[in-house]
Amino acid sequence: MSWHENKRVLVGVSGAIAAYKSPALVRCLVQRGCEVRVVMTRAAEQFITPLTLQAVSGHPVCRHLLSADTESGMGHIELARWAEVIVVAPAGADCIARLAHGRADDLLAAVVLAAAGDVEVAVAPAMNRQMWESPATQRNLAELAQRGVRIIGPAAGDQACGETGPGRMTEPDDIAAELIGDAPPLLLDGVEALITAGPTWEALDPVRGLTNRSSGKMGYALARAARDFGARVTLVSGPVTLDAPNGVRRVDVGSAEEMLEAVMAEAPAADWFIGVAAVADYRPARVAAHKIAKKDARMRIELVRNPDILAAVAAMKRGPFTLGFAAETENVIAHARQKLTSKGVDVMAANQVGSGDAGDVLGGDENAVTLLHKAPRRGDVALEKTDKYRLAVQIIEHIAPLLAARRRGGGGGRGNDGTGGDRSGA
Numbered sequence: 383m384s385w386h387e388n389k390r391v392l393v394g395v396s397g398a399i400a401a402y403k404s405p406a407l408v409r410c411l412v413q414r415g416c417e418v419r420v421v422m423t424r425a426a427e428q429f430i431t432p433l434t435l436q437a438v439s440g441h442p443v444c445r446h447l448l449s450a451d452t453e454s455g456m457g458h459i460e461l462a463r464w465a466e467v468i469v470v471a472p473a474g475a476d477c478i479a480r481l482a483h484g485r486a487d488d489l490l491a492a493v494v495l496a497a498a499g500d501v502e503v504a505v506a507p508a509m510n511r512q513m514w515e516s517p518a519t520q521r522n523l524a525e526l527a528q529r530g531v532r533i534i535g536p537a538a539g540d541q542a543c544g545e546t547g548p549g550r551m552t553e554p555d556d557i558a559a560e561l562i563g564d565a566p567p568l569l570l571d572g573v574e575a576l577i578t579a580g581p582t583w584e585a586l587d588p589v590r591g592l593t594n595r596s597s598g599k600m601g602y603a604l605a606r607a608a609r610d611f612g613a614r615v616t617l618v619s620g621p622v623t624l625d626a627p628n629g630v631r632r633v634d635v636g637s638a639e640e641m642l643e644a645v646m647a648e649a650p651a652a653d654w655f656i657g658v659a660a661v662a663d664y665r666p667a668r669v670a671a672h673k674i675a676k677k678d679a680r681m682r683i684e685l686v687r688n689p690d691i692l693a694a695v696a697a698m699k700r701g702p703f704t705l706g707f708a709a710e711t712e713n714v715i716a717h718a719r720q721k722l723t724s725k726g727v728d729v730m731a732a733n734q735v736g737s738g739d740a741g742d743v744l745g746g747d748e749n750a751v752t753l754l755h756k757a758p759r760r761g762d763v764a765l766e767k768t769d770k771y772r773l774a775v776q777i778i779e780h781i782a783p784l785l786a787a788r789r790r791g792g793g794g795g796r797g798n799d800g801t802g803g804d805r806s807g808a
């Protein structure tokens with residue numbers, strides 16, 4: 383399993399002193415691109431607060447079986463179906479016994495019991511060395527192992543109770559590495575990434591407007607991937623139904639003009655601007671103060687051109703490195719190359735959209751692009767069709783060295799990476 387796969391991981395926290403390490407585990411998993419939900423037992427709350435785990439996971443912690451008050455809105459069956467991986471860390475001696483015996487009288491035990499065969503279940507034991515060595519615990523662990531539950535650790539060493547021996551919970555980063563693999567390399571460490579995503583909404587009146595079918599998925603995938611590679615990410619988003627990725631700052635906007643304003647406020651601090659938004663080319667010349675009533679058989683709407691946000695950022699003196707997206711249905715490369723030049727961007731991602739296939743890419747989970755460079759000596763780079771997160775990862779792996787070379791080249795100006803000349807005249 384790798385962090386590329388963006389797994390849904392449920393972290394179960396039981397009552398043991400090592401629960402203080404559970405927030406670190408959640409962070410390690412989030413860093414590896416996982417979506418994480420946390421279930422706590424009542425005993426765990428004696429050691430750590432749900433609020434801490436909510437803050438690091440970005441979701442309310444699930445604590446109660448049989449409650450309509452479910453903070454998350456998910457019952458034990460729903461949680462068990464949601465999870466691709468369940469890891470109980472720390473798993474105290476009592477918790478291990480309860481899981482081994484198939485108990486279902488608290489949420490964590492019930493979720494593990496309800497997990498289907500394809501869910502990977504792991505426990506990271508943590509307890510006093512004597513409790514660990516007791517035949518009862520060992521029998522319970524053997525039972526779990528026989529059912530396919532992975533036992534991670536424990537490590538040996540100093541214990542909270544003052545004794546020394548086996549029973550220390552494995553370190554969070556090692557648990558995450560064992561489950562998901564190594565953390566992504568921090569290719570974007572220290573990089574401020576500014577991303578636009580989604581459609582814009584150009585109002586006609588208080589209830590109607592012009593928009594398009596952009597789902598925001600590509601921009602949100604880039605935001606998530608950039609975060610995973612260590613960037614600080616600001617996402618200026620048009621109206622979409624997606625949740626902001628954990629740790630990403632989202633600025634919600636409606637119209638192209640609002641998007642421009644938000645972007646220009648953030649752009650001076652950005653190292654990398656990625657324009658993925660499907661910005662409306664035109665907006666109604668007038669916005670009616672009240673709902674427009676129907677009258678004649680025909681009506682005309684006058685439209686005026688919207689500002690080009692990407693071009694505006696690319697024209698900034700000492701502005702960020704710019705990446706645009708050009709979704710085309712025909713002459714893909716030629717049209718995208720025209721836009722690369724006319725907008726003055728550093729790299730343009732030409733969307734490989736076959737005619738009639740545009741709907742697939744706009745709302746779908748997959749995409750393919752060819753990266754075209756302003757720098758004349760850089761060839762085109764074709765990235766094959768894959769899910770949008772993986773594509774985002776490949777785009778970042780390609781762009782990160784260009785960004786790094788540019789930064790080495792000094793400040794916001796052009797470096798010696800061949801990404802182009804000085805833009806101050808653009």
Ligand code: C5P
Pocket residue numbers: 578638657658659660661662663688689690691692693705706707708709721
């Ligand atoms: O719509 P068009 O094909 O010109 O879009 C290409 C790129 O320009 C995209 O990256 C899009 O986000 C950006 N764009 C923009 N402002 C506009 C139109 C497009 O930033 N008004």
